[in-house]
Amino acid sequence: MVFSRYLFFILSFVAIYAALKVLISKSPMHSVLYLTLAFFAIAGHYILLNAQFLAVVHIIVYAGAIMVLFIYTVMLLNLNIQGEFPKSKFANIASTIAGGLLLLTLIAIFKSYDLKVIANPALNQIGLVKSLGKVLFEDYFLPFELSSVLFLAAMVGAVMLGKKDIY
Amino acid sequence: MSSANQHIVSLTGRSKVASNKKMTFMERIYLPAIMKGFGITFSHLFKKKATIQYPEVTRPIAEIYRGKHVLKRDDEGRERCTACGLCALACPAEAITMIAAERKPDEMHLYREEKYASVYEINMLRCIFCGLCEEACPKEAIFLTNEIVPSDYERSSFIYGKVILVEPIDKRVDISKRQTPAVLNFKKDKNQSHNI
Amino acid sequence: MDGNYILYKFILASAILLISLLVAMYSTLFERKLAGFFQDRLGPNRAGIFGIFQPLADGLKLFFKEEFMPGSADKFLYILGPSLTMMIALLTSAVIPWGNSIIINGVEYSLQVADINVGVLYVFAILSIGVYGIMIGGWASNNKYALIGAVRAASQMISYELAMSMAIISIVMMSGTLSLSEIVNQQHGFHWNIWYQPLGFLLFLVCAFAECNRSPFDLPECETELIGGYHTEYSSMKLGFYLFAEYINMFISSAMIATLYFGGYNFPFMDDLGLSHNAITMIGTIVFFIKISFFGFVFMWVRWTLPRFRYDQLMRLGWKTLLPLALVNIVITGFVIMLKNHS
Numbered sequence: 001m002v003f004s005r006y007l008f009f010i011l012s013f014v015a016i017y018a019a020l021k022v023l024i025s026k027s028p029m030h031s032v033l034y035l036t037l038a039f040f041a042i043a044g045h046y047i048l049l050n051a052q053f054l055a056v057v058h059i060i061v062y063a064g065a066i067m068v069l070f071i072y073t074v075m076l077l078n079l080n081i082q083g084e085f086p087k088s089k090f091a092n093i094a095s096t097i098a099g100g101l102l103l104l105t106l107i108a109i110f111k112s113y114d115l116k117v118i119a120n121p122a123l124n125q126i127g128l129v130k131s132l133g134k135v136l137f138e139d140y141f142l143p144f145e146l147s148s149v150l151f152l153a154a155m156v157g158a159v160m161l162g163k164k165d166i167y
Numbered sequence: 168m169s170s171a172n173q174h175i176v177s178l179t180g181r182s183k184v185a186s187n188k189k190m191t192f193m194e195r196i197y198l199p200a201i202m203k204g205f206g207i208t209f210s211h212l213f214k215k216k217a218t219i220q221y222p223e224v225t226r227p228i229a230e231i232y233r234g235k236h237v238l239k240r241d242d243e244g245r246e247r248c249t250a251c252g253l254c255a256l257a258c259p260a261e262a263i264t265m266i267a268a269e270r271k272p273d274e275m276h277l278y279r280e281e282k283y284a285s286v287y288e289i290n291m292l293r294c295i296f297c298g299l300c301e302e303a304c305p306k307e308a309i310f311l312t313n314e315i316v317p318s319d320y321e322r323s324s325f326i327y328g329k330v331i332l333v334e335p336i337d338k339r340v341d342i343s344k345r346q347t348p349a350v351l352n353f354k355k356d357k358n359q360s361h362n363i
Numbered sequence: 364m365d366g367n368y369i370l371y372k373f374i375l376a377s378a379i380l381l382i383s384l385l386v387a388m389y390s391t392l393f394e395r396k397l398a399g400f401f402q403d404r405l406g407p408n409r410a411g412i413f414g415i416f417q418p419l420a421d422g423l424k425l426f427f428k429e430e431f432m433p434g435s436a437d438k439f440l441y442i443l444g445p446s447l448t449m450m451i452a453l454l455t456s457a458v459i460p461w462g463n464s465i466i467i468n469g470v471e472y473s474l475q476v477a478d479i480n481v482g483v484l485y486v487f488a489i490l491s492i493g494v495y496g497i498m499i500g501g502w503a504s505n506n507k508y509a510l511i512g513a514v515r516a517a518s519q520m521i522s523y524e525l526a527m528s529m530a531i532i533s534i535v536m537m538s539g540t541l542s543l544s545e546i547v548n549q550q551h552g553f554h555w556n557i558w559y560q561p562l563g564f565l566l567f568l569v570c571a572f573a574e575c576n577r578s579p580f581d582l583p584e585c586e587t588e589l590i591g592g593y594h595t596e597y598s599s600m601k602l603g604f605y606l607f608a609e610y611i612n613m614f615i616s617s618a619m620i621a622t623l624y625f626g627g628y629n630f631p632f633m634d635d636l637g638l639s640h641n642a643i644t645m646i647g648t649i650v651f652f653i654k655i656s657f658f659g660f661v662f663m664w665v666r667w668t669l670p671r672f673r674y675d676q677l678m679r680l681g682w683k684t685l686l687p688l689a690l691v692n693i694v695i696t697g698f699v700i701m702l703k704n705h706s
Binding site: 027029033036052053056057059060063068069071072075076128129 | 440479480484494495498499502510514518520541
Binding site for chain 2: 399401404664668669
């Protein structure tokens with residue numbers, strides 16, 4: 001178990017470093033790629049928690065689809081330093097306050113949450129395909145189906161927006 | 168097929184009337200057509216290959232092939248060329264150039280005519296191997312042979328001078344296949360404008 | 364986790380890595396030979412008999428080529444692109460069951476590096492991040508052709524990934540597992556999935572071509588319009604990595620097709636031969652490689668038969684034909700499974 005503890009620290013370091021780099025990087029392309037790296041590190045954490053299904057789906061959905069679309073957009077936007085517009089002081093202050101409030105909320109959530117140390121992640125079965133499927137399709141059947149309807153509605157909306165001539 | 172297309176006569180009998188008819192379901196899924204294409208390419212695996220293993224095997228070429236030029240000598244080993252410049256004039260690619268010189272009395276055994284070409288150069292990169300120089304020559308001095316001009320690395324090495332072009336005295340080039348009696352007769356025909 | 368176990372895994376992983384590289388190397392020669400044959404030529408035959416040293420000569424040439432980097436390129440990402448492509452291409456081979464198990468001294472050694480219970484999804488994850496190498500390389504070159512190639516690659520990969528995963532869902536529904544080794548074991552003997560999922564196989568095959576950027580879907584690198592697409596600015600071994608990764612992808616895709624639809628290492632009458640377990644395993648692995656070679660041949664056969672798609676045709680095929688067909692396939696499969704469970 002010592003080995004997986006070292007792995008945890010390495011992954012955490014990578015995740016935090018990459019997340020910071022997302023904010024610090026001058027080039028938007030680098031930011032997006034560091035975000036991808038952060039997602040990979042988090043997928044590694046899922047594997048350490050014996051949640052292989054979640055880890056793989058996390059990579060497929062975030063790294064494989066969403067981040068690719070991000071890069072796609074960034075590639076076509078041609079965001080170089082010359083084209084960057086100067087941000088106003090008001091925007092800076094507003095974003096700092098908003099970020100600080102988010103941080104406060106997160107800290108409050110963590111404080112109120114009863115954090116448990118999982119003794120042996122290998123015994124934790126919830127992240128595996130079978131148990132996750134059972135939970136989703138037995139205990140949370142209605143919310144699961146409702147969320148899929150939500151996605152369908154979003155998809156239909158996107159198609160309608162994308163269509164040029166609606167009559 | 169509309170009646171308007173009916174009176175268009177196909178001379179070869181191979182032309183097809185284009186139609187924009189709606190494709191049937193079988194045609195729209197394309198799979199039968201794709202399979203047919205696979206069949207065609209697969210059959211080519213077993214066809215006879217057209218490749219010739221070049222340096223070892225060469226493609227047979229005609230005896231009157233128009234390749235590298237040769238400047239002929241006569242029976243006594245004297246150069247035939249008199250540097251008249253007709254070949255250079257006839258050359259459509261302007262590949263030929265020469266400098267004429269007068270024959271000295273002690274050079275009687277080298278040159279047949281009183282005037283000879285001291286420099287005779289053909290730029291093989293310009294030459295299109297049409298054979299008009301051969302046709303224009305009144306002294307039967309220049310001929311094209313069935314030898315192929317080899318490739319080289321530098322442009323300058325494609326300008327062939329007399330060293331390469333004049334046939335070696337001990338290794339005469341046979342051009343009898345090109346210089347048939349019919350060709351000689353044709354050259355004597357003064358009714359042909361270019362022979363005057 | 365004793366030393367013996369680690370040693371066995373290490374040997375297995377190295378062997379598979381070496382075989383993948385070797386197969387990719389020789390599929391370049393195979394492709395050139397086949398291209399020649401399809402066009403009534405002979406193909407490379409000067410380097411050794413049948414040209415067997417041609418891949419070595421090609422590799423050597425690539426190594427000694429001038430290493431060129433565009434002045435305005437993003438240096439780090441420019442190098443990262445081909446390296447990432449190569450690395451990701453080699454990752455998938457870990458979960459493919461190359462054969463059944465070998466029993467030595469009563470201990471069973473599986474011929475699969477990692478039998479993870481989400482094997483199918485792992486393959487998808489690798490496939491979906493496979494586009495990064497191309498995108499990064501294409502963007503970092505700072506060249507419009509490379510950029511267009513990268514953009515095309517990204518949208519093509521995402522579009523066809525969808526139809527591909529839908530096609531595989533039918534298999535997963537049938538076998539009730541995401542583990543590749545179990546999917547293969549369920550196709551024991553001659554119960555191959557192709558007999559039950561012909562439509563799914565066709566969809567998967569088409570999508571596999573698109574995911575490998577192979578003809579007729581090689582729009583990211585089409586020579587006529589994009590001068591090589593995403594690898595326009597690459598030279599020397601970096602270009603070699605891109606080209607090589609394509610052949611590794613082809614090998615892995617062939618292996619996936621054979622695993623999912625053609626029974627992997629299973630072959631008909633494998634129980635009637637009366638041979639020992641180890642012998643059956645060895646024959647099975649050979650059979651598996653024969654299947655892979657056949658699909659490798661199909662990849663090349665298609666390349667030299669079909670012309671390239673136009674971009675709008677590519678998108679229409681992916682979204683308007685393959686995806687609905689895959690959904691229909693899922694519905695039919697679900698219906699049949701329901702009927703079977705009720706009777």
